[in-house]
Amino acid sequence: MHSHGSREGEQHRDSNLNKVLLIGNPNVGKSALFGLLTGKYVTVSNYPGTTVEVTYGNAMLNKTRSIVIDTPGVNSLVPMSEDEKVTRDILLTDKAGVVVQVADTKNLRRGLLITIQLAEMDIPFLLDLNMDDEAKSRGIFIDQNLLSRLLGIEVIKTVAIRKSGIDKLLKGIQHPRPSGIDVRYDDAIEGGIRDIVALLPEAYISRRALALMILAGDESLIGWLHANLQDQVISQIEKIRQGVQQKFNNSLGYLINHRRMKKADEILAQVMSRHETGRSSTIAFLLGKWSMHPVYGIPILLAVLYAVYQFVGVFGAGTVVNFLEKTIFGEYLNPWATKIVQFILPVRFLQELIIGEYGIVTMAFTYAIAIVLPIVGFFFFAFGILEDSGYLPRLAVMVNKVFKIMGLNGKAVLPMILGLGCDTMATLTTRILETKKERLLVTFLLALGVPCSAQLGVVLGMVSGISGLATSIWLGTMVCVLFLVGYLASKLLPGEPSDFVLELPPIRIPQLTNILIKTMARVQWYLKEAVPLFVLGTLILFTADKLGVLLLIQKMADPVVVGFLGLPSKAAEALVIGFLRRDYGAAGLFMLAKGGMLDPIQTVVSLVVVTLFVPCIANFFVMIKEQGIRAALYMVAFIFPFAFAVGGAINWLLRSMKVAL
Amino acid sequence: MSEQVRASTVEGTAGHPALCVLPEIEKEDELFEIIWTLREEGNLTFDQIVQSCTLKDCKNILKDLSKNGWININDQVVELLPKGEKRAQELVRRHRLSLRLFYDLFLLDGAEAEACKFEHILSPEVTDSVCTLLGHPPNSPDGKPIPRGACCALFRQEMKPLVAPLADLMPGEQAKIVFITPESHSRLDRLSAMGVVPGSVVKLHQKRPSYVLQLGETMIAVDRDITKEIFVKKI
Numbered sequence: 038m039h040s041h042g043s044r045e046g047e048q049h050r051d052s053n054l055n056k057v058l059l060i061g062n063p064n065v066g067k068s069a070l071f072g073l074l075t076g077k078y079v080t081v082s083n084y085p086g087t088t089v090e091v092t093y094g095n096a097m098l099n100k101t102r103s104i105v106i107d108t109p110g111v112n113s114l115v116p117m118s119e120d121e122k123v124t125r126d127i128l129l130t131d132k133a134g135v136v137v138q139v140a141d142t143k144n145l146r147r148g149l150l151i152t153i154q155l156a157e158m159d160i161p162f163l164l165d166l167n168m169d170d171e172a173k174s175r176g177i178f179i180d181q182n183l184l185s186r187l188l189g190i191e192v193i194k195t196v197a198i199r200k201s202g203i204d205k206l207l208k209g210i211q212h213p214r215p216s217g218i219d220v221r222y223d224d225a226i227e228g229g230i231r232d233i234v235a236l237l238p239e240a241y242i243s244r245r246a247l248a249l250m251i252l253a254g255d256e257s258l259i260g261w262l263h264a265n266l267q268d269q270v271i272s273q274i275e276k277i278r279q280g281v282q283q284k285f286n287n288s289l290g291y292l293i294n295h296r297r298m299k300k301a302d303e304i305l306a307q308v309m310s311r312h313e314t315g316r317s318s319t320i321a322f323l324l325g326k327w328s329m330h331p332v333y334g335i336p337i338l339l340a341v342l343y344a345v346y347q348f349v350g351v352f353g354a355g356t357v358v359n360f361l362e363k364t365i366f367g368e369y370l371n372p373w374a375t376k377i378v379q380f381i382l383p384v385r386f387l388q389e390l391i392i393g394e395y396g397i398v399t400m401a402f403t404y405a406i407a408i409v410l411p412i413v414g415f416f417f418f419a420f421g422i423l424e425d426s427g428y429l430p431r432l433a434v435m436v437n438k439v440f441k442i443m444g445l446n447g448k449a450v451l452p453m454i455l456g457l458g459c460d461t462m463a464t465l466t467t468r469i470l471e472t473k474k475e476r477l478l479v480t481f482l483l484a485l486g487v488p489c490s491a492q493l494g495v496v497l498g499m500v501s502g503i504s505g506l507a508t509s510i511w512l513g514t515m516v517c518v519l520f521l522v523g524y525l526a527s528k529l530l531p532g533e534p535s536d537f538v539l540e541l542p543p544i545r546i547p548q549l550t551n552i553l554i555k556t557m558a559r560v561q562w563y564l565k566e567a568v569p570l571f572v573l574g575t576l577i578l579f580t581a582d583k584l585g586v587l588l589l590i591q592k593m594a595d596p597v598v599v600g601f602l603g604l605p606s607k608a609a610e611a612l613v614i615g616f617l618r619r620d621y622g623a624a625g626l627f628m629l630a631k632g633g634m635l636d637p638i639q640t641v642v643s644l645v646v647v648t649l650f651v652p653c654i655a656n657f658f659v660m661i662k663e664q665g666i667r668a669a670l671y672m673v674a675f676i677f678p679f680a681f682a683v684g685g686a687i688n689w690l691l692r693s694m695k696v697a698l
Numbered sequence: 699m700s701e702q703v704r705a706s707t708v709e710g711t712a713g714h715p716a717l718c719v720l721p722e723i724e725k726e727d728e729l730f731e732i733i734w735t736l737r738e739e740g741n742l743t744f745d746q747i748v749q750s751c752t753l754k755d756c757k758n759i760l761k762d763l764s765k766n767g768w769i770n771i772n773d774q775v776v777e778l779l780p781k782g783e784k785r786a787q788e789l790v791r792r793h794r795l796s797l798r799l800f801y802d803l804f805l806l807d808g809a810e811a812e813a814c815k816f817e818h819i820l821s822p823e824v825t826d827s828v829c830t831l832l833g834h835p836p837n838s839p840d841g842k843p844i845p846r847g848a849c850c851a852l853f854r855q856e857m858k859p860l861v862a863p864l865a866d867l868m869p870g871e872q873a874k875i876v877f878i879t880p881e882s883h884s885r886l887d888r889l890s891a892m893g894v895v896p897g898s899v900v901k902l903h904q905k906r907p908s909y910v911l912q913l914g915e916t917m918i919a920v921d922r923d924i925t926k927e928i929f930v931k932k933i
Contacts, residue, residue, distance in 0.1 A: 113891035117884070143915040147893050175915065253887070283739075286841025287886065294890035302897070329919075331906040434908045434919045447908065447919070536885050536924060537908065540892065541917040
């Protein structure tokens, strides 16, 4: 876990290309700027923690071939979470090139905290005051020339999403300078810095900055120290740190930050002027306020859920899927394909491979393009609106207390909601959580009971087709399972829950173009990721069918599938391909139900099982990457029998209580 | 943030507090404070006392204290006897409360010298009033614990405190952060990186379902527990 996503970076490391590194607080528009400079799209959203990995992009800047590097946002260069560590490490382990610090103009105070740290590192950089438009509308004005003089570096104003100020930024990139500002700490801390600096090796950043990180108690630095120093020197350094810490009751990290903040305030007092505007009553501000109101917040939450359900579940998964599947594929594409294939491929075996029951066109493409793709597309569009409006962090505020039951805090709602889009992406974003315990818990819950959009769309389409009761039973089971398992797991796993401290971005009106681009990027990603697996799954089924293995598996699974779960024997097929992708499994059930092979109870039971079922292959690989193979295998070993147990229990309950769905 | 922030500086007071230079009667008091501070640091030995003490006749005063039943000296081991314990506790309480008062309320940078004069004229009743006024602060500005008094135990809110936990603010109220007494170091580090430091002006937007604070243009949602550790003065 030492350098996430920097495999690509290794190649760039020693090349002579001009490097431009974007660094700054969370949610200040680094990714938007990255997109402008490189023309390469990375997800841009209105909440902190969208970028969790370093992204590289090529660009011609000032007629020089350059590499632009986008980093996860940081509040301090002493990292508090995994994503923040990524950013600090890139400064530490790589010659930085040109560093562009991106700051939110209206929030310059916090930006300056990072400016001061970059100055201490003694690396050449420039400061980009982004979102100047928002600052202006709030009556905040920054004297850019004076700030430039005070800091001794270039200061540029931009509005990245409107492409304004970019030419000036490009000019500025040619003249990065180390900043002359300098912060003096308490004598005891300065003494500690001197003693530690004497023991440190030469590095890409100044030894003074390194010493300050060490004094601030930066545990994530240990790996680097071990790679560069002997153990004996490290323990000597630790002794110095403890010696200094003993002189204060407050943590050194806090004292250092406090001193920097004071310096930032001194600078700010000189360069910032503001005049009152009547903004506190704007609609966006009020909406933001109501959406986390203890009373109004709940109907807003329900309304948002209902709107998403109508848009994705009813319109996307119902109307659009029906049209694509019945009309486009059923009436045109599949018959055409059948005719063409029968004409040019006279061999029956090959014909079946493409257009048979387990044919690549009739099964894989129909499932992927006609059923799953529209659902995913509609979900990501709706999710994009939620992301860019700034509603998601407010949702975290609403659910914070409820999430405490699972040993998590409201912040965990961000990966969980993203999991409703794609569990694989969501597992990556667990990095925004602070403790190992929380990351493990959320990864586990995602794998267990959070259905991804494709699956969710199919599931909702099926249960809502039966009755409201069926929908509630499925939903209730999932919610109960998540809370119960989360509660128990949080008791079993060691470690303390972390504090709930979450920054809330302003409510913004989403830009249609960004949402469309974002949805396209995600759909493209989905197609690249899912279609090959759908084809592979179909090939496996086809082969298994031809060899008679499929019947064998169905027979072997009969005691569980038919006996225990009360499902038709063919449902085993859907579960088998569910190994490859959960949505593929759900789509298989969808076809079964359409063919009239599942009664309402069977539908609910099979959907419960397939939702809880093992994560798809891609998700499993990301679990291994983030949590290690042992943890991933343990999770799957629990989930597999558990899914069947819950399905069996629901089956037994519904049948013995003679529930009419 | 247009307001120039005058933080109650906390750094700059490392190690032992500057000693007060004062008349004869108060020399004993000085020694009690030294003994108390050294004991907190786990450094209490006879030699350490003498070393930390600026008084010339330090050893003699110590012997007098021992003779009069305030302390017990056995070679290097120095112990406060019950009546000495009580006196030392009251002294340290007065000293640290005075420091708090001068730092936080009057925003004086040279608080140490002022506090030195002040601590000797505080009567027990006035001490408790100051303590209540400041909201029964648990720590002095240098982060050292303030010994609790009777008023803190009862925690009667008869006099409305000027300094109170952020958790007690009403939604919509604005206040300036005076001091923070965090349960954990990492919590303080995280908050300080977001601009939550003494001197910052904070507005409380709501209390339920979670606390929402605004500092300048930054909005932060936090747990109630955290707001109990942030002490503020209403503005």
